[in-house]
Amino acid sequence: MRMISLLAKSRLRHYRSRTALTMSAVFLASLMLQGIFVSALGVLDANKQMIQEGDWHVRLSGLTWEQMEMLRGHLEVETLTFTVTAGEVEYGRLNGYLTWSENVRDDRTDSVRAADAPDSEDTGVSSFVEGRLPRTADEISGPADFFERLGAEAEIGAQVTVPFRANGADGLGRIQERTFTICGLEPSIDVEELGIAETRVAYGAEVSEAFVREILPEQEILYTASVRLCGEEESGYEEMVERIKALAETLGVSKDDMFINESYLYMTLTPPMDAIMVVAFLALLVVVFSMMIIYSIYYVNIISDIQEIGRLKMLGASDRQIRVLFLREGSFTSLIAVPAGILAGTLIPCFALPSILDWVMQYNVISGAELDRPDMFSAPLTLFAAAVMFLAVFLALRKPVRIAAEVSPVTAVRFEETGGTKKNRRGFSQMSTGRLCLANLSRSRRRTLVTLMAMGLSFSLFMGMAGVLSSITPQDMADRKLNGAQFRIALDYEIVDRVYPENSLNHVQMQRLLGKDTVSQIEAMDGVEQVRKIGFMLARVEDAPEGNDLYYDGDTARVGWFRKDQMELFGEDLYLGDPDYDKMAAENGVILMGGEYMYQRAELPIGSTVHLTFYDGNREIPFTGKIMACADYGDAPDGQFLITEDTFRRLNVETDPTTSLFVDLKGSKLEPGYERRYEEIKEKLSALVGQQERLYLVSLDEELYISDMSVAVIRYPCYALLALIVFISLFSMINTMAVSITARKRELGMLQAVGLSQRQLVRMLSGEGIFYAVGALAIAFTVGNGLGLRLFRWAEENGFMSVSAYHYPFAETAALCAVMLVIQLVIVLVVKKNVKKESLTDRIRSGE
Template sequence: MNSLTSLAKSRIKFNKSRTVFTVISIMLTTLLLMSLGTSVAGLINNQKYAVSHTANHHARMKNLTARQLNLLTNHVDVEAVEASEIFARIQYEKMTGFLSLTKAVKGSVFHSAGNLTEGRLPEAPNEICGPPAFFERMGTSPEIGNTLSITFRPGETEYVTREFTICGLVSQADVSKLNVSDDRIAYGASISEALIREFFPEEERSFSAAIRVNGENNLNYDAMKARIASVAEDIGLNKDDLDFNTEYLMVMTDPGQDILAGSVLIALIIALFAGLVIYSIYYVSVITDVQEIGKLKALGASKKQIRRLLQLEGLFASLIALPVGLVLGYLIPKLGLPMLMSAMSKYSVYAELPEGGISMFSLPVTLGVILVVLVTVFLSLLKPLSMASKISPVEAIRYQETSSDKRKEREGCNTLNLTRLSWANLARNKKRTVVTIVTMGLSCVLFISLAAVANSMSIDDFARRTLPEGDFMISLDASYNDKTYPENNLDRVQMHSPFDDALLNKIKSIPGVTAVDTENAMLAGADSDSEVFAGGTRAGIGCFTREDIPKLKKDLKRGDLDYDALLANHGLIYCYDTILEKEGFSMNQRLSLSFFRGDKQIPFNGEIAASGSWGKMSFMLPKELFDQLAGDLNTTIALYIHAEPEQFGAVKAQLQEITGQNQLFKLYSMDEERDIAKLSINMIKYPMYAILILIGIISFMNLINTMVTSIITRKRELAMLQAIGLSDKQLVKMLSKEGMVFTMGTLLAALTVGNLLGYLVFLYGRNTGFMEVQIYHYPLIETIGLGLALILGQMAITFFISKRIHKESLVTRMRSGE
């Protein structure tokens, strides 16, 4: 045993080149696995901190009656209930504000904002409690005892003005971190139940409830959701009125079957990738030692001892690589992830990082990485071990990698050139060539696939969900079905033509504005059983042109978009395909609509001809039909303004001045939408790019190992070729041609399988809403970068290794074994 240990150590020291690259490859693979595991552990721990310090309710139930709220409070499976109700909207300049009541009726539910910091909660009808920002926005100093006048609208009743006294202050989110206009932020304050009872009897009140159910510490994700759903069913709650706090449940409970299956799949992919890399390294390296193993067998070594020798070599290489990989794999995310999280927290209105930092060390992760690496190294040695044990000592001494039990005659050539010499070496080592290309190809396929998804996570695409075109949007802030104040409804507002020619000309004359487009819509009602038109409710109907058809077809789900057929058949297209049946509609259904053109109603009989995902209107009509129904009514509901990039700030300032003069106008700008989009995208995108870099490094090390092993094991052969006339320049060209085969094979796999897999992952993300992808963006820069890195890297490897070879004389190289 001591002799085998000493021999294994001697072989590791003697085969320095192979040992170094083997150790580096194992170390990098360990680093990748440890980095991923540590990052996941850190993100989970940080997410646990974040969700528990933001809101710890399991679900929210809406549209509860007083009776249902009482049943919920007394339910045996419910441990905490916090009831709330929106009482009134506030009218103050262009402020989006509301008055509400929130109270704990059973146990306690935690929220990061809204916690009492000073004073007390309201009790009398004229008392109010809220965050300092609410009172500052209303022009009042946030101090206990100060009074302010508020005009509010309880439900759909008339506006009322009351004097309130500040009785308490609560904590608030730091919205100053968000680069958004003030009118995009909703401000709220709490009033007393005594005030609500003045306006609404108990039976007319509608409640929401944040709840916690028993079992968080011993039920998994699926079981918790099932228990919550059971509670909702027991109190007769509509399924559509139940919203799970999914993020909290996923983080704070054991994963459910779907989540667990996904995690296992990801772990298997990583383990397979790591295993193939290490297998390739050992296959290429260890197989060259069969001759030496034959000499050992000739000296009396048994099969068991030979196996033990190679296993000890793998173990020693792993023992060198594992500690370094584990330490670096822990330190890189330990230092980098908090920096990323801290940078992102500057733009988050929610919980800051824990005071003691993110807890990232995980003993199960560390032990799991060690186990995976050791098992993978062991499995990668099975083939060389089996090969060495089956060959007799005489055959092993005569063994070359092309040796086979089957005798074959090798075809010769009348003439030799560099290309034939290169192909001869690759063909002589077919298995090594194939294994290297497959392993490198897999890593590059993974690289391109992740790059395609990361590149498709576009901030601009996310921002375009709110602002579909242009640099700015001015939209009408009008109601659809306000019965108390019908003058606020869109059909009445349009009679006054807020987007008249004078306004359009004023906007177009702003220096830097290049174009102004319009969006048009009208209100329509129908005598239909659909929820869209239930109880006289009206819906928005938009329009589209013939030129819009190609764009609309990208999101078509059902039906056909033949513009002429739609015109002839009075075809309607429904804009929310996922809820078509739920809303009571069906394809080819006839609808009798009444369009509201100011104080007139225009009848229209149409047919649902297509459905898809197209935006904020319920239906759309061909422009010609829409214009006939609109007559001379100005149906513009939004302006999309295009500006020169260098004039963006100046244009925004003038548009803010214009919209500030009209309560009906609401301004959206691309810079604000992009800032909002960054919050959700960067947290996913940057860690993915970090993984891409690690994968690229490991792939590159695999190429280095293959070429180094190939060249060093052929020192004698290359020296003989140079002795009979092969020049240094020809040697470099020959080695470059060999390396180019590996590079081209790898790139071919990446550009075919990688691009296909990347697009399939993108489609999955788009259809499920995962990773915020909407439009596929080909990773051109990443692909070009990968190609250049492989080509330049291969050339550099060839150059430096050939230089190293020349440090030895021809005689020394011709006498060398390795």
């Protein structure tokens, strides 16, 4: 067997380019597989970090001091931190809170604590750039830009006046002001760099216990406790949830005040099945495609080696030795290519992923959290990836090796590749270069088919995925939020505000801020095409089920309306009933929204009567309607109940129900001057909105910027993977072409001897390349695009990345065609070089 190993090595060296090609294919496949595993581990770990706002198990809110004391001494509790949201900042559009947090108890060992939550925000220990937490009533700490936006100097010792509303047991209190001394500075959130409006940022500033006790009486201080129970490691998900519920019950905390950190528990205590499924699917895809391509490469190579195999057999090599020879070659190739691929597949994501995640995290404005370097390496998974790749190479080799071993020496030596046992060929009565090319392709139909299918299927996968990926567009996501408009002006309101009723929607609607005046002001702006309105009213649902969580405050619902021409918007979203507009208009028909969930809980079956009382400013309008259908939320207008526009008119409401205005601009963005016009209008709208504290502006460019990031995170890794699959499949074609040229060296010389010119030779060989390219592209554009449509429908139905419109992947189609074109040009160049390298007489003699 030593001889066989020597022979295998010398063959690998002799067929250097072919060895390099096979090795590259195995290397890339290993890289992809390990890359998927490593990236998945990294993303899962990062998700874990992002999702877990801490490693607490349950957050209990609305706790009194007594309940806190019970918790403090409870045997089940491992860690306990609390936060009191003492007040909400009331300063223009600034979104901020005053909180007092404290780490009460932590029974974990230091090492566990450090490993579990090195920077946990919930321990009450903020990450300071400078300074410390407040100790006295007039001290405050927070992000520097929070203080700057309040008009203060962001430095330790500076004074800042904060207008706020104390957060008592009965909701927000009256606005009051307090001047604090800044004692700690946290990192700023760079709004300009993110390119988003300031109003989207929520600031949290820390105050002291003394301050909280000053502004709130003892009985009104409501604690929100974040609790971690003992023995997480020994418990399953279900068990933990049961223990949490039991704890809440002991304390007398209602279900509404208990928030179980399900995402953390789920992540920690159950295997992440969805993620495992996705990773397993991708890994399987890579393995199957790699096997197919490695198989096609080996198959083609072994066919071209048949004569050599025959010679070996004539010299006495047994079937087993031939099998071992090829398996050794495969092993030697894999022994280098698999570990190299695994190493590259570990290193590339290890370096690239943290940067990508950092880039993603800078947009995570609300949490402002920073990620630690995700844990990405798993030795068992790495070994598994390597084992899978070795197995894949072995399986891909099995059939070609069997063919090689079974071939009889006489057949092998005489072997001329003509299509197996065929004796005759119908043929053509006249010959041309094209026909010569066809004759060559059909001489080994199986080889041609294997190559074509390997390429065609991987191209189909590319086009299929591209169909979905190209349909995930920032434009669509932004359009969905902006209803296809360029700007949205929306009301800033609370659904119900007990202390300041003027904040409640029905009161804000009384001001008619988005009424005719505003609309005509916007319509008068140069470049505005139209202004569209949407809105809803609030209504009290009489006889709402006791203790339900369906409506605001248990009984206040959003009621919207629709026009006759909007009936089709319900489409497939209808869950029950078949509403008719005219009938609904005549009989005060109501569509209950929210699908099955709402239908099961609202106690309003089809045909039942619903009593609503509309809040029209200070007026109340009673309404009795009949439930005629139930539908899921989809493209229909907003509202938990929908009535017809005719019914709505009959209510004769006095307030303006509009909650948002959508502003469409004239012309297309491709027109010259569009951008300038857009900016001008944005400026005017900002000025308009600036006059009214209760309005805010959302613009398309801002939305696009945000959507762009979420799309990029999904799209680019997928394309990188697909590009690699396509790349590997090209190896299959290059190998087939290379074998086709080298194995027919004498034959090509012969053709030249009988008059085939060099131009004709190049044309003939590139014709074979074109056949593979066109064939693979044809498969890709039929099977692949069909797959793309199906995947798109699946994504649409499952709400994946808000895809709503199918976009044909033109850019990807062009890219694939361009790649094929480049490959063709390379083939022509290589063929020309190859032809020139050896003299015609040498080629004719080579087989003799």
